Amino acid sequence: xxxxxxxxxxxxxxxxxxxxxxxxxxxxxxxxxxxxxxxxxxxxxxxxxxxxxxxxxxxxxxxxxxxxxxxxxxxxxxxxxxxxxxxxxxxxxxxxxxxxxxxxxxxxxxxxxxxxxxxxxxxxxxxxxxxxxxxxxxxxxxxxxxxxxxxxxxxxxxxxxxxxxxxxxxxxxxxxxxxxxxxxxxxxxxxxxxxxxxxxxxxxxxxxxxxxxxxxxxxxxxxxxxxxxxxxxxxxxxxxxxxxxxxxxxxxxxxxxxxxxxxxxxxxxxxx
Numbered sequence: 001x002x003x004x005x006x007x008x009x010x011x012x013x014x015x016x017x018x019x020x021x022x023x024x025x026x027x028x029x030x031x032x033x034x035x036x037x038x039x040x041x042x043x044x045x046x047x048x049x050x051x052x053x054x055x056x057x058x059x060x061x062x063x064x065x066x067x068x069x070x071x072x073x074x075x076x077x078x079x080x081x082x083x084x085x086x087x088x089x090x091x092x093x094x095x096x097x098x099x100x101x102x103x104x105x106x107x108x109x110x111x112x113x114x115x116x117x118x119x120x121x122x123x124x125x126x127x128x129x130x131x132x133x134x135x136x137x138x139x140x141x142x143x144x145x146x147x148x149x150x151x152x153x154x155x156x157x158x159x160x161x162x163x164x165x166x167x168x169x170x171x172x173x174x175x176x177x178x179x180x181x182x183x184x185x186x187x188x189x190x191x192x193x194x195x196x197x198x199x200x201x202x203x204x205x206x207x208x209x210x211x212x213x214x215x216x217x218x219x220x221x222x223x224x225x226x227x228x229x230x231x232x233x234x235x236x237x238x239x240x241x242x243x244x245x246x247x248x249x250x251x252x253x254x255x256x257x258x259x260x261x262x263x264x265x266x267x268x269x270x271x272x
Contacts, residue, residue, distance in 0.1 A: 005142050006087060006169060014087065014116025017060070017105035024092045025053030033125040034093035042129030042156060052092040060102035065110050073111040084167035088117045089144060090160045091125075096178050097160045104162055120144050120159060131157055149176040 015023060023029050029049065036047030065073075076082050086108050090097040101117065108115035120126065122138030130148075131141030141157075149158035158177040165171055 002146075004169075004171075005146055006163075006165075008169060010143075011085065011087060011116055011169065014118045017101070017108075017115055017117065020090070020092075020101070020117045021053050021056045021060075024056055025051045029092070032119075032121070032123050035091070035125055039127070042154070043127045044125050045127070046125045049093060052098060055098055056092065056102055059098065060105055063103045063106045065106055070110045073107060077111040077113060081166050081170070083111065083113060083164045083172055085114045085116070085165040085169065087163040087165065088115065088160055089120050089140065089147065090117055091120050094159045100160050100162070100178070104160075118143060120157065126157055129154070129156060147174060147176075 030051060032049055033046030034049035036045040038044055073083075077084065086104060088101060088104055090101050092098060105115060107113070118140045120131075120140055122136045124136060126136075126139075126141070131139070131144045133139070133142040133145070135141075144157050144161070147161045147163060148155040149161075150156075151158075160175075160177070162175040163171060164173045164175075
């Protein structure tokens with residue numbers, strides 16, 4: 001297995017959530033390109049970036065874990081070799097990132113885990129499907145190469161990426177783009193398919209709207225529903241899953257390294 005670029009020194013250079021929110025509205029960040037449109041090969045063209053710091057701050061304020069979820073994450077963190085650090089690769093122009101990163105901040109906060117957030121791109125948005133660190137030395141494309149999202153027969157630099165580690169940076173699980181419960185690609189395909197009256201042509205303007213995936217801010221009900229998919233048994237798409245034995249399900253995530261080891265072991269029922 002190739003050596004990870006995520007060393008303790010590299011991890012420590014990431015931003016805290018508070019730091020990321022402040023950075024999102026800074027002149028430095030607003031001078032960077034945002035996503036404009038896709039190229040046929042999966043790359044993107046750039047566009048002006050807007051200040052999303054208020055959106056991130058508002059979604060963090062609305063995101064809440066249930067007492068049962070907080071208790072479960074605290075139990076997991078207390079186990080030998082349990083989760084202790086969360087690495088996130090994000091770009092604030094991404095609606096998936098604006099939806100998930102505040103929730104991940106709440107998860108880290110509830111468990112006392114160390115969260116560090118990294119930009120994917122440098123001054124220019126990623127223009128090709130596969131990153132090349134030599135082309136953009138001001139980006140974190142070497143890190144992105146380690147966490148490409150394999151789907152639909154190809155690899156993608158999907159956002160966000162969340163990687164959960166032990167305290168000594170042993171990888172436990174990785175998460176890409178959106179919870180499996182959304183079935184986003186399937187929904188997009190059905191919504192954009194040609195319909196009677198379309199002249200037999202698909203309509204790319206019709207697209208799925210997951211909670212928090214629209215133009216406006218999250219409503220209170222959407223904020224609550226965003227937490228549940230991230231903590232569902234389908235948290236890691238296409239990977240091994242497990243559930244907690246108790247009052248309800250806890251996320252089943254992929255375990256890197258040993259496929260028989262789940263990050264989320266069964267919590268025994270209390271006798272009370």
